Amino acid sequence: MSDWKSRLTILQDDITALDDVDAIVNAANEQLRRGAGVCGAIHEAAGPRLAGLCQDIGHCSTGEAVATPAFDLPCKFVIHAVGPVWGAGGGDREDELLASCYQTSLRIANDLHCASIAFPSISTGTYGFPVQRAANVALEAIRVGLVEFPEITDARMVCFSAGDLEAYERALSEIA
Ligand code: AR6
Secondary structure, eight states, X not given: OOGGGGGEEEEESOGGGOOSOSEEEEEEOTTOOOOSHHHHXXXXXXXXXXXXXXXXXXXXXXXXXXXXEOTTSSSSEEEEEEOOOOOGGGOSSHHHHHXXXXXXXXXXXXXXXXXXXXXXXXXXXXXXXXXXXXXXXXXXXXXXXXXXXXXXXXXXXXXXXXXXXXXXXXXXXXXX
């Protein structure tokens, strides 16, 4: 299926400001603790019940994801995906683990009957993954997921900065 590109939008925005998606993805840590970056913004907007539930869940392994309700956010679900911490050279399965975050999130969204999902640029902030390499991995993983899950009709890659937007647009232009 080649229509996946028409189901993907790359934009620059604050992911917590989106009020027309079923699920947003959080760039979480393995302890599911409220952190900084996009995680802090999501917790701030969702309210304290999110941190309480995340504490009860307690753990999510790198490359995996877990869904919760979105509480005070306008979407239905937050899918907490744990990206890899970048190590020098990227020889510690970072690409594979990052791809797994996107694909697992899409699978969970599909299981929850979400037609729309928004991703942040997982791992490229605190976790230090080089953004162009992450963009290439992310969009290839999203391509595979959208082909597998045709009922997801609206996937968004939400970049926080103009530089990130450029990297993801470049990655998209390079995928056949
Ligand atoms: N909307 C969209 N993107 C955002 C927003 C926002 N409101 N705020 C930041 N970003 P990071 P990581 C971008 O550090 O690298 C946390 O403490 C940001 O500019 O949030 O996966 C967690 O709890 C960057 O491009 O996530 C973990 O401990 C991208 O989101 C750890 O950091 C990801 O940056 C995860 O690190």
